[in-house]
Amino acid sequence: MIVGTRDPFGFERLHYHPASGVYAPSIAGVLAAVRQAGGQPSDEIDRCAIAGYLSDARRPGRTVLREVRAVPTGHALLRQPSRPNRLTVQAAPMHVQPADLPTVLRASLQRALDGGKRVALALSGGLDSALLLALLRDLGAHRDVVCYILATGMPDYCEREPALSLAARFDAHVKIVHASEADFVAALRRTVVTVEEPLFNLHPVAKRLLAEAMAADGIQTAVTGDGADQVMRRDRSANYLPLCRALFDAVSVDLHPPFLDAAVVAHLASLPPDPDKQCLRDIGRRLALPDRLVSGPKQGRLAPPMDLSGLADRDCLNAMARALGMPTPSFDTDRDKVLWTTLHLVLDGLGAAQSSE
Template identity: 65%
Template sequence: MIVGTRDLFGFERLHYHPRSGKWAGGISQLLRESGESAGEPDVAAIAGYLNGERLVGRTVLHDVLAVPPGHALIQSAHGLEVQDAPSQPVRGDLETVLRESLQRALDSGKRVALALSGGLDSALLLALLRELGAQQRVTSYILATGMPDYCERDAALELANLMQAKVKIVQASEADFVAALPRTTYAVEEPMFNLHPVAKLLLAEAMAEDGIELAISGDGADQVLRRDQSANYLPLCNALFGAASVGLHPPFVDTPVVEHLISLAADPNKQCLRDLGARLNLPDRLVHGPKRGRLAPAMNLDPLLERDRIPALAATLNLPAPTLQPDTERVLWTTLTLILDHLGATRRPV
């Protein structure tokens, strides 16, 4: 019997505990519902997080496994097993399937907002909302950090003004990012190498304060178009909005949109989106310009970074002691200690 299926790009998390035969979306939820303790850390999986070579199907806990993207969880006489559950390509029309996805969000009966950055993906969605006459009904939320090379306020406002959209600016400082890092880590339940996911939580929390129930976002376009099934970002986005009690609706991972996009050749340059953007009269910088990376700058993690404790934790995990000089290393070890403590797994590993 199929008890759960994970979508092709891993947007929805699905974890299971083989010994107890239980499953749930998140690790903490699974431990609560199974009545099991965290058990021991999974050293090999943790090493994979730290060196950028994640182990498919593994988590920071030895006894909790993750269903990989594009797989189903099966309950049989032998216990819980994982099997392939591939998606089938269905050729359609990109603009049509995106419009239909947006319309489903608008018809949900929930208060809906758009997470607007200065990039192509969310700009396309705003342009389509304008075509549907909803750019004033659906407020565009823009995160303004004021951080050099990590603030898209001006670019996003340019788009909003072009589309005559209703806008809400959410201010977030470095102190806000650092203060939100524990909440972010507890939600994603894995170590992170950069603070960019924190931006998702800050935006989601601002929406929740305003009574927003469903957020439309451009997340997933890159992953689907380049066939990236690593699930190292999309499920984090979903978990972070969920932690703020805001549903996340990214049309680019909606089933009909995915089925259409995988019927085409892989398109890492997102030419199909650029072509649609040209038809919708998006700014030239989006239609023809290069894609910009979106990593957060280095921030002062001293309030959270346990420098004296981390070498002992590394020794317990049989891992080399980090220098804590590179920013990625500081973020990884800070979030690793946070999540292991949160799950109750800072004991002798297996």
């Protein structure tokens, strides 16, 4: 019997405890469910899984805790009738159905608008959210949906000017969310405790800060361009999308990414991979998006290095590495610093830090 299915690109989180038959979106939720059922879940860490996070060789289905597993993307979670306390997983086929892409994107946006909740659009300076804003204009909703723009003031990592230009182009209302390096560092612990896995860059913290700003304003549904890159590339690594979902869930804002709508995914899956997102560029050209978006190169966006020493000093991280049986980190790159610092915060948040020392 299927008790849950994880979508093809891992937007929805689904964790389980194979031995006791409980499951929940989060690792913490699984641990709580095991305890509620009278069990005593182990907080023993999964060193192989952690090594995978640190080396960018993630192990699908594993988490930082040995006894808690993640349902891999595009898999179903099953309960065996003969062994009701035992859970297993099996691959679930991806639905493929050609459609008209602008039509199914508009339908997804319309469902968000018809949900009876306050809706906002997370607007960056990029193609994906710009296309959604243009489609909202087609629906006559561009003045009703406020565009939230994150302004960091950090070189090469500030969405303010390109996003404001887009908002002006489509006559949209705007809310600027200011976030400094200090804001990012202060939000890192609660970000990591929510996503329950180490990060290799601080970019997900931007999602947390944006989600918190929306929640503070009473926004209930956040439309975002998340997922377009992953679906077009067929990237099932799930190293970003489930984090986004968890961060908005944590502040009770429903994350609504039209590019991950079932009908949109089914259509895009019927086409060859399109990592340059040419099909979106073609639609954007018809919708009068700026030439830099429909013809220019894709611009990647990662957060710049920040000072994380106040969250975990080098001696602490070296001690953790020894406890894990791993070489002493060199910290030669920002990636290493972020990975080891956030690993420390994850284990601490799950109550597993003590057992790893």
